[in-house]
Amino acid sequence: MSAEPAGKGELRLCARLGLEGQAAEALLAAMRAGVSSRGAVVLTAKAPPDYVPPFDCAELNAPWLPPHVFVPAEGVKPTAHADYAAGLYYSLDLSSCWESACLAEVPPPASSLDMCAAPGGKTMLMAARFGAGNHTANEVHPGRRGILRQNLEQCGMPQVRVAGNRPDQWARSGETFDLLLVDAPCSGQSLLCKGIRNPGCLSSSMVNGNAKRQKGIMLAAVQCVNPGGHIVYTTCTYDPEENEKVIAYILKRIPGWSAVEVPLLAPFRSQLAAFPAYRLLPAHGFGAGGFCCLLKKDK
Numbered sequence: 073m074s075a076e077p078a079g080k081g082e083l084r085l086c087a088r089l090g091l092e093g094q095a096a097e098a099l100l101a102a103m104r105a106g107v108s109s110r111g112a113v114v115l116t117a118k119a120p121p122d123y124v125p126p127f128d129c130a131e132l133n134a135p136w137l138p139p140h141v142f143v144p145a146e147g148v149k150p151t152a153h154a155d156y157a158a159g160l161y162y163s164l165d166l167s168s169c170w171e172s173a174c175l176a177e178v179p180p181p182a183s184s185l186d187m188c189a190a191p192g193g194k195t196m197l198m199a200a201r202f203g204a205g206n207h208t209a210n211e212v213h214p215g216r217r218g219i220l221r222q223n224l225e226q227c228g229m230p231q232v233r234v235a236g237n238r239p240d241q242w243a244r245s246g247e248t249f250d251l252l253l254v255d256a257p258c259s260g261q262s263l264l265c266k267g268i269r270n271p272g273c274l275s276s277s278m279v280n281g282n283a284k285r286q287k288g289i290m291l292a293a294v295q296c297v298n299p300g301g302h303i304v305y306t307t308c309t310y311d312p313e314e315n316e317k318v319i320a321y322i323l324k325r326i327p328g329w330s331a332v333e334v335p336l337l338a339p340f341r342s343q344l345a346a347f348p349a350y351r352l353l354p355a356h357g358f359g360a361g362g363f364c365c366l367l368k369k370d371k
């Protein structure tokens with residue numbers, strides 16, 4: 073273990089992840105140092121064909137990186153360029169782009185819903201791949217919904233329908249979609265790796281409370297998907313309770329769903345589930361990390 077004695081929450085997290093020795097030490101060191109952030113930009117609807125960002129970009133050995141995502145070289149501040157203010161690209165953490173590799177396994181959707189959309193990163197990534205066609209960006213929190221709307225306008229997507237329903241209201245509405253993005257509210261343990269204070273994110277009560285909410289969101293989400301459609305479930309936290317266990321809960325209770333292999337993400341395959349699910353850790357070198365799982369509804 074690292075020089076600083078590990079706290080109860082840290083030890084519990086490492087045990088749940090099955091991390092020991094150097095692997096556990098690497099995660100704890102990253103959470104304490106708070107320097108694992110890695111920037112990225114995704115091109116928006118405003119970017120002309122063949123546009124490349126006006127700054128040096130890093131060459132990464134990352135086959136999962138979509139062609140519309142660029143990684144600024146060390147020291148570059150993409151938000152300082154006029155093209156950012158003009159909305160030609162949207163800036164986010166590289167580990168928030170990683171899971172969009174799931175979309176490589178999804179046919180272009182005729183309709184899509186981002187159920188937890190603000191400030192808009194996953195909607196931008198989805199639109200960069202498929203276009204914003206018949207897309208709804210939903211955000212329950214009114215203040216965050218305003219920011220979402222602003223970001224969509226700035227990035228040339230004013231046609232996206234913005235909504236503010238709770239997941240259970242979507243489920244009751246009877247409206248269904250080919251693709252749902254569920255970037256669920258979570259304990260946000262990876263924020264520590266970006267140097268963002270997040271007191272209590274390792275506590276049982278925080279993790280269990282979030283897991284309960286995530287299960288509720290997913291129970292609603294599965295009711296909003298067309299036969300043959302998909303859900304991309306993602307979080308920016310490491311704990312299996314909020315990740316593999318939420319998916320296992322859904323797969324056990326809701327017939328007609330399966331988790332889908334994402335070959336591009338094979339190096340990140342979770343060993344904590346019998347079904348395909350993926351976890352990015354700071355040690356992978358692509359930012360603070362997170363979890364994703366692609367689910368498919370039978371036809």
Ligand SMILES: C[S@@+](CC[C@H](N)C(=O)[O-])C[C@H]1O[C@@H](n2cnc3c(N)ncnc32)[C@H](O)[C@@H]1O
Pocket residue numbers: 168187188189190191192193194195211212213216238239255256257258285289
């Ligand atoms: C991880 S953030 C989403 C980030 C966003 N997808 C992006 O890429 O920019 C989770 C969002 O879920 C919203 N949220 C909180 N509680 C919720 C609930 N019970 N149901 C649905 N969304 C919720 C939060 O307001 C927050 O905006």
